[in-house]
Amino acid sequence: MNFAPFFSALGVTLQVAIGAWIVATIVGLVIAGLRELEIPIVDRLLGFVVTLVRATPELVLLYIVFFGIAYVGIRFDAIPAAVIALGISEGAFVSEYFRAAILTVTPRQRAAASSLGMSSMQTFRFIVLPQAVPFSIPPLVNAFVGLLKMATLASAVGAPELIYIAREQMALTGDILQIALLIIIIYVIITIPLTLAASEMETRVRSRLAAA
Amino acid sequence: MPGPQVWHQWLELMTKGLWGTLQLSLISSILTILFGAVLAVLAVSPYKIVRGIARGWIEVFRAIPVLAMMILLYFGFGPFAAAFGINAFMIAVVALTLSMSAYQAEIFRGAIRGVPASQWAAASSIGMSHGMTLRRIVVPQVIPPLIPAVVNIVIGVIKLSSLASLITVGELSLSATQAVAISFYPLHVYVLLGCFYAVLILPLIYFSRWLERWTQRRFGLVSAVIDRGLLSQYSDAKEEAELLEEERKLV
Numbered sequence: 001m002n003f004a005p006f007f008s009a010l011g012v013t014l015q016v017a018i019g020a021w022i023v024a025t026i027v028g029l030v031i032a033g034l035r036e037l038e039i040p041i042v043d044r045l046l047g048f049v050v051t052l053v054r055a056t057p058e059l060v061l062l063y064i065v066f067f068g069i070a071y072v073g074i075r076f077d078a079i080p081a082a083v084i085a086l087g088i089s090e091g092a093f094v095s096e097y098f099r100a101a102i103l104t105v106t107p108r109q110r111a112a113a114s115s116l117g118m119s120s121m122q123t124f125r126f127i128v129l130p131q132a133v134p135f136s137i138p139p140l141v142n143a144f145v146g147l148l149k150m151a152t153l154a155s156a157v158g159a160p161e162l163i164y165i166a167r168e169q170m171a172l173t174g175d176i177l178q179i180a181l182l183i184i185i186i187y188v189i190i191t192i193p194l195t196l197a198a199s200e201m202e203t204r205v206r207s208r209l210a211a212a
Numbered sequence: 213m214p215g216p217q218v219w220h221q222w223l224e225l226m227t228k229g230l231w232g233t234l235q236l237s238l239i240s241s242i243l244t245i246l247f248g249a250v251l252a253v254l255a256v257s258p259y260k261i262v263r264g265i266a267r268g269w270i271e272v273f274r275a276i277p278v279l280a281m282m283i284l285l286y287f288g289f290g291p292f293a294a295a296f297g298i299n300a301f302m303i304a305v306v307a308l309t310l311s312m313s314a315y316q317a318e319i320f321r322g323a324i325r326g327v328p329a330s331q332w333a334a335a336s337s338i339g340m341s342h343g344m345t346l347r348r349i350v351v352p353q354v355i356p357p358l359i360p361a362v363v364n365i366v367i368g369v370i371k372l373s374s375l376a377s378l379i380t381v382g383e384l385s386l387s388a389t390q391a392v393a394i395s396f397y398p399l400h401v402y403v404l405l406g407c408f409y410a411v412l413i414l415p416l417i418y419f420s421r422w423l424e425r426w427t428q429r430r431f432g433l434v435s436a437v438i439d440r441g442l443l444s445q446y447s448d449a450k451e452e453a454e455l456l457e458e459e460r461k462l463v
Contacts, residue, residue: 055367055413057374059385060406067398149277156378163283170287180284184276191275 001178002169009165010186016082016151016161021144023087028094035099046095053092058150061085066157082154090143090150097143101135102128134205141198145191162186214397222391222401226408229387233412236301236383237370240308244369245362247309248316255321258342270321273314279375281307286379304376308369316365323354323361356431363420367413374409384408 031050035043053061062085066076076084105128113123155164166183170176254266285303286293293299327350335345377385388405392398 051414051417052410055410055417056406057371057385057409059374059377060402060409063385063388063402064399064406067392068402069399071397071399149275149280152277152279152283153375155279155283163277163280166280167283167287170290176288176290180288183280183284184272187277187280188272188275192271195271195274 001173001175001182005165005169006162006182006186009160009162012079012154012159012161013148013151016079016086016154016159017144017147019079019083020086020090020147020151021140023083024090024094024143024147025140027088027091028096028098031091031095032098032102035095036102050092050095053089056089058086058089058153059156061089062153062157078154078157078159081157082151082159086147086150086153090147094140094143097136097139098132100139101132104135105131134208138198138202138205141194141201145194145198148191149187214395214400218395218397221395222404225387225391226384226404229382229384230408232381232383232386233370233373236304236308236373236376236381237366240305240312240373241366241369243305243309244312244316244365248313248365249320251313251317252320252324253346255317256324256346266317270314270317273310274318276311278307278311278372279378281311282375282379300376300379300381303379304373304381308372308376312365312369312372315368316362319361319365320354320358323358324350327353356427359427360420360424363416363423367416367420370409370413370416 031046035046037043062082065085066078066081069076109127110123113127114120118126151161152163154161155167158164162183166179170179173179251266251270254262255270257263257266282304285307286300289296289298289303293303324346331349332345335349340348373383374385376383377389380386384405388401391401395401
C-alpha cells in the first residue's frame, strides 16, 4: 500500500483542526470576555447566539460558509471555510468552558481581594486568571480532539483530508480493509493519548480545587 | 429573492427530508441509549477482562469520527452492500449508534464511579451481590442526574444525523442540497436548513437545561456527588460552576 497520499491527507486534517482550534479559542475568549462585562443585553444576546450555534449542525454551518457566503460574492477555499465554520461552532462551546473556568473562582475570593484594596482589573489579573487558566486547559484539549474528528467534515466541501483520500484510494486500489484499518489506527493513535492526558489533567485540577 | 413558488418547492422537499431526519434520529437515539447503558454496565463489571474489553471498546469508538465510520462502511461495503441487504440508512444508524453509545457509556460510567465506594462496601457487607448492588443501590441514584445527559445525547444524534446526507441517506441536509441543485440559492436554502434544525434542537436544549435544574432541586445532594463524573462539555457553564461550589461545600 502506498502511504504517501495519507501523509499529506493527515497534514490537511491537522491544518483544519489546528486552524479551527485557534479560531475557536479566539471566538471563545471574545464571547466569554464580553459576557464577563455583565451588560444584561449583551449577555443575553450572546447567550442566545451561543445556544443557536450549539443547535446548528456543523455541516450546516460549513455549507453556509462555503456555499452560502459565496453566493453573496465572498469565496473561501475548502480548507479556510472548514476552519471558519468549525472554529465558530466549537467557539460557542469554548466560550462556555472559559466562563465555567472563571466561575470556579468564588465571589468570596473576589470580595476578599477588593477588601485588600485591589481594583477589579487587579483582581481579575492576579486572583481570577491564575486560577481559571488551569481549569480551562483540559476542556481546550478535549475541544481539539473534537475538532480533529470534526475535520472529517471538510471532505464534504472537497478538502483532501483523511476521509476524502481514503475514499479516493479505496476506489483506486480496492484495498478496502487495509485502508479502513489504517484510518482507524491513525485516529486512535492521535486522539486516545490526548483524551487520556486531558482527563488526567482534569483530575489533577479538580483535586487541587477540592483541596483549596 | 426567490419567489413564493420556489419557497413552496423547498418546503415540500425539506418536509420530506424532515421525516428522514426524525426516523434516523429516533432509531439511532433509542439504540444508542440501550447499547450505551449496556456498555456502561460492562465497563464497571467485577470481571477484569469484561471491564477491559468494554473500556477499550469505548475508547476506540470515541476516537473514530462518525463521518469516518459512515464513509468507510458505506464505500467499504460498496458493491457487496446489496448482496447483504444493507442500505445507507442502516449504515448511518450503525455508525451513529456505535459512536454515540460510546460517549454515553463514558458519561454513565463516570456517574456510576461517582457513587462512593463506601456504599458498595456497605451493600456487600449485608450480603448483596455486585449485580444487586448495581440494580438496587447505584442505578436508582445515578438515573436522575443522567436524564439531562441523555437529552444531550439525543441532541448530538440529531446534529450528527446531518452527516448521513454524505452517504446519500434521504434526510434534511440531503433535501437542502437537492433544493440548491434545482434552484441556485445556496444561502437561502442552507439558512433555512439551519432553521429546521434549530426548531428541532432548541426546545431540546432548553428542556435539558430545565431538567438539569429540576433534578438539581429534586435530588440536590445526590446529583452534586455524582455529576462530578459528567463531561463538562455537556453541562451549562453556570450550573457546572454551581456544582463545583456544591462539591467544595461537601469536601
